[in-house]
Amino acid sequence: MNLEDAQRLDAADPLRSLREFFQLPDGITYLDGNSLGALPKATPExxxxxxxxxxxxxxxxxxxxxxxxxxxxxxxxxxxxxxxxxxxxxxxxxxxxxxxxxxxxxxxxxxxxxxxxxxxxxxxxxxxxxxxxxxxxxxxxxxxxxxxxxxxxxxxxxxxxxxxxxxxxxxxxxxxxxxxxxxxxxxxxxxxxxxxxxxxxxxxxxxxxxxxxxxxxxxxxxxxxxxxxxxxxxxxxxxxxxxxxxxxxxxxxxxxxxxxxxxxxxxxxxxxxxxxxxxxxxxxxxxxxxxxxxAQKLGGMKALRAKSLALTEAFIDSVEARVPGAIIATPREAALRGSQASFSLPKGVDGYAVMQALIARGVIGDFRAGTPELLRFGFAPLYNGFADVARAVDVLADIVASGSWNAPQFTSRAKVT
Ligand SMILES: Cc1ncc(COP(=O)(O)O)c(C=O)c1O
The missing domain is CATH 3.40.640.10 (Type I PLP-dependent aspartate aminotransferase-like (Major domain))
Structure with a gap:
């Protein structure tokens, strides 16, 4: 899925207007709503x-x-x-x-x-x-x-x-x-x-x-x-x-x-x-x-679920197609899948550093230690769209292919991962 396809899908998304309820920073692709949800615009006031x-x-x-x-x-x-x-x-x-x-x-x-x-x-x-x-x-x-x-x-x-x-x-x-x-x-x-x-x-x-x-x-x-x-x-x-x-x-x-x-x-x-x-x-x-x-007025959970599944499926397909060696840890079968997608990277590629490199380029997911180590991306159907999928995978594929993750500022671990 390229950015144009993604933008077409976003334009046809019946839940699109809900993104306007959130204050998402410019230039940031936020895929960590499964850890900390985004800020609703109305909350500060x-x-x-x-x-x-x-x-x-x-x-x-x-x-x-x-x-x-x-x-x-x-x-x-x-x-x-x-x-x-x-x-x-x-x-x-x-x-x-x-x-x-x-x-x-x-x-x-x-x-x-x-x-x-x-x-x-x-x-x-x-x-x-x-x-x-x-x-x-x-x-x-x-x-x-x-x-x-x-x-x-x-x-x-x-x-x-x-x-x-x-x-x-x-x-x-x-x-x-x-x-x-x-x-x-x-x-x-x-x-x-x-x-x-x-x-x-x-x-x-x-x-x-x-x-x-x-x-x-x-x-x-x-x-x-x-x-x-x-x-x-x-x-x-x-x-x-x-x-x-x-x-x-x-x-x-x-x-x-x-x-x-x-x-x-x-x-x-x-x-x-x-x-x-x-x-x-x-x-x-x-x-x-x-x-x-x-959201209830726009189709409620049925609509949110349909969008969430479409987003995670598009993400899984794109990662598999564009990131060599990535092993998807999330079930492909819709009934077995929540609203996130995770994958591991081949030996020799430091998943933590890849995530830090992604964050430095404005794509925010997170990293979970364990066996295997996982890069985790949450898709919040209230505010994420297909352009988020396309951008995240573009940047990810570039970071892995170029090896740009392998730099000291990305490899030293912070307290919260
Ligand atoms: C499944 C699950 N249960 C509980 C928690 C956290 O609980 P608490 O809010 O008490 O720290 C998390 C946090 O990510 C979680 O993933």
Whole structure:
């Protein structure tokens, strides 16, 4: 695909107008929205007003008058349809890691000590497996890891309490069949916990339709809530009132302003709130969700998914055609693909340095160490287009062919890769 083809495709894209909601720097091809989503144009002014008006003028009154206290539930309600959940079932709070800790503890409690093993994948994002190790230890159990997706089913035996998976793998972009794996977990007597960090806002999700048990995910990736944006948590309503989540803070109490000395959990998902919400970060996420309202009017997730698949397919095809030795790590089969594409480069080509050279020329993706080392490119259908694909592959092919990555300024590693 050359730039002209790409521009023709962009001109025909029914979602094209959504890019205008974002402030993307000139000359930058941003393909890292799976790590940190782009800045919505409306966010700075909205934050400014939350600071100067709501905080500056309203002071503490704003907890009521500006609705600060309701933000975790209100944002959850806005997010719910994108997760296949109903309003009232989703809460925006804390980080993904913290929410995972809460739901894994809750899931193990639901098993009442009869089962204590958490099953996941070695290739899961490290925080998930680290948190699972801690929770399993606390319950006298263990974390058992599948080496490949095919191994998962065999590990769900009579000891398995919870199947914990990330829907779209952070390295490869491979997507699990949530319905099938949840069904298998339930048939084995286990519960299913899903990490939707790389799914929310990018791929179709049907938590209720799959009858999943718990889900958590990030606000700062495809949802564009900003660096460190609060995360979300969902629990299937069938588990309501059955267990205490472990971080029993005052805002998860049924009547926080009674200031009672005894903990009484709030009904439903509200119990999963621990403490005071970060209002400014919530405000940024609230603003970012306006873009999803606009996307809904242009075809919603069906249209976003169609565009995302077309972008990743075009990228994979072009990399294969133009970068000798690149090995694509992302499935070609659409049903198995999230909204990113990753590949490794031949021995002798330093993937980290190639990524730094790309960034220096205005093409931003990221690099993930491991075996194999991967160059990772996220395609956010709200703002990426086919011209981004064409430009990224042009620059990449040139950097690899010319060997220009092999320079000291690209090979020394920064703290965040
Ligand atoms: C699958 C997955 N889970 C969780 C996280 C991060 O969690 P936290 O926001 O708590 O750092 C990431 C971050 O990239 C991730 O990819």
């Amino acid at each position: 909205r934050i400014q007003s939350a600071v100067t008006q709501e905080w500056g003028q309203g002071l503490i009154k704003s907890w009521n008058t500006a609705g600060w206290i309701d933000l975790p539930r209100r944002l959850g309600d806005r997010l719910a349809p994108w997760l296949g959940a109903r309003p009232g079932e989703v809460l925006v709070a804390d980080s993904t890691s913290v929410n995972l800790y809460k739901v894994l503890h809750a899931a193990l409690q639901l098993q009442q000590g009869q089962r204590r093993v958490i099953v996941s994948e070695r290739s899961n994002f490290p925080t998930d497996n680290y948190i699972a190790q801690s929770v399993a230890r606390a319950h006298g159990g263990e974390l058992v890891l599948a080496e490949t997706p095919e191994e998962i089913a065999g590990l769900m035996d009579e000891r398995c309490a919870v199947l914990m998976l990330t829907h779209v793998n952070y390295r490869t972009g491979r997507m699990h069949d949530m319905g099938l794996l949840t069904r298998w977990a339930h048939q084995a007597g286990a519960l299913a916990v899903w990490d939707l960090a790389h799914s929310a806002g990018a791929v179709p999700i049907d938590l209720l339709g799959c009858a999943a048990d718990f889900a958590i995910g990030c606000g700062y990736k495809y949802l564009n809530g900003g660096p460190g944006a609060p995360a979300f948590v969902w629990m299937h309503p069938r588990h309501e009132g059955q267990v205490w989540q472990p971080l029993t803070g005052w805002l998860g109490h049924a009547h926080p302003f009674d200031f009672d000395s005894e903990y009484l959990p709030a009904p439903g998902i509200q119990q999963y709130q621990c403490g005071t919400p970060p209002v400014l970060s919530m405000t940024a996420l609230d603003t970012a969700l306006d873009v999803f309202d606009a």
